[in-house]
Amino acid sequence: MANLKSRFAKVRIGVPLLALIWLAITTAPFIFVVATSLKTQDETFSSPVWALPSRLYFGNYAAVLGGPYLTYFRNSAFVVGVSVLLIVIISAMAAYAFARLRFRLNKTLFALIVAGMIVPLHATLVPIYLLTRNLGLYDTPLALPGPYVALSLPVSIFILTEFMKQIPRELEEAAQLDGCGPFRIFWRIFFPLSGPGLATVAIYNGIGLWNEFIFAYMLTSTPEHRTLPLAVWDFQGQYSSNVPAMLAVVTLTSLPLIVAYAFGQERVIKGMMAGSLKG
CATH class of the missing domain: 1.10.3720.10 (MetI-like)
Structure with missing residues (x-):
């Protein structure tokens, strides 16, 4: 009985954990795209790939629109x-x-x-x-x-x-x-x-x-x-x-x-x- 309860407890913990991992995997590319689109061209090449922009730059959106x-x-x-x-x-x-x-x-x-x-x-x-x-x-x-x-x-x-x-x-x-x-x-x-x-x-x-x-x-x-x-x-x-x-x-x-x-x-x-x- 104790082993059964332990298995259920692992499932209750494991399923949300897997869901969070999958959420991170699926949202990471979109976060990267949005964050990079808010950088200047110079900052894109001078900062680490996954670094957030030092300041929000909307000039790229203005140029596109x-x-x-x-x-x-x-x-x-x-x-x-x-x-x-x-x-x-x-x-x-x-x-x-x-x-x-x-x-x-x-x-x-x-x-x-x-x-x-x-x-x-x-x-x-x-x-x-x-x-x-x-x-x-x-x-x-x-x-x-x-x-x-x-x-x-x-x-x-x-x-x-x-x-x-x-x-x-x-x-x-x-x-x-x-x-x-x-x-x-x-x-x-x-x-x-x-x-x-x-x-x-x-x-x-x-x-x-x-x-x-x-x-x-x-x-x-x-x-x-x-x-x-x-x-x-x-x-x-x-x-x-x-x-x-x-x-x-x-x-x-x-x-x-x-x-x-x-x-x-x-x-x-x-x-x-x-x-x-x-x-």
């Missing part, structure tokens, strides 16, 4: 916002059809869509580039939402289909007795009840698209239409030896994701737990 950074930010907000909205609506409607509607090619089409998750990203680069060129969308605000939505739909449909299968059929049958058709049932019952799953899909895709680089680099060519990952790329060339300025760009680019996750983490966790516990 005085450039085209806000244009990059506006482009990212537009592209990601439009893409996530379309992903949520289209994937939810498709998931409802696969989860609840009975038609001949239901399983076959669902399997083909899920198979899209294993298609290598780089195998689509040339076809998407040529299609974007032929449609006259190259280097325009509408160059990126199309590929983003298409490449994000397979995993989003898969997540939401499994989620909607767990919604009680009694609600659907009651709505049918009230004279509701499939479209009204979807919008009045399935779409609202799928809120946790929709939030998970939205935040998951939003984070991924906010950081997407390869398509943004390939389908845009001017600063007027480029997104934030390319801002980091461009500032790396512009400030090739100015490390604090580059890290100021990284900090500003990361802040929207940190704020979004800080406010949405509870909803994401609930969505993930709901999808894993049901069924």
Whole structure:
């Protein structure tokens, strides 16, 4: 009995200790980035790497914000916002059809869509580039939402289909007795009840698209239409030896994701737990 209590005591101490160690490991890089971005260029090379700045220097942020950074930010907000909205609506409607509607090619089409998750990203680069060129969308605000939505739909449909299968059929049958058709049932019952799953899909895709680089680099060519990952790329060339300025760009680019996750983490966790516990 004493040995059992001793083991439980070690577990109670060990788990929080491991959590603190993991917290330190994950936050140390971000602390380093922020601290270095607040140093002058001379101090960066004359002081130890992990040393805190002797004084807070915001000139790096002023230089970044005085450039085209806000244009990059506006482009990212537009592209990601439009893409996530379309992903949520289209994937939810498709998931409802696969989860609840009975038609001949239901399983076959669902399997083909899920198979899209294993298609290598780089195998689509040339076809998407040529299609974007032929449609006259190259280097325009509408160059990126199309590929983003298409490449994000397979995993989003898969997540939401499994989620909607767990919604009680009694609600659907009651709505049918009230004279509701499939479209009204979807919008009045399935779409609202799928809120946790929709939030998970939205935040998951939003984070991924906010950081997407390869398509943004390939389908845009001017600063007027480029997104934030390319801002980091461009500032790396512009400030090739100015490390604090580059890290100021990284900090500003990361802040929207940190704020979004800080406010949405509870909803994401609930969505993930709901999808894993049901069924």
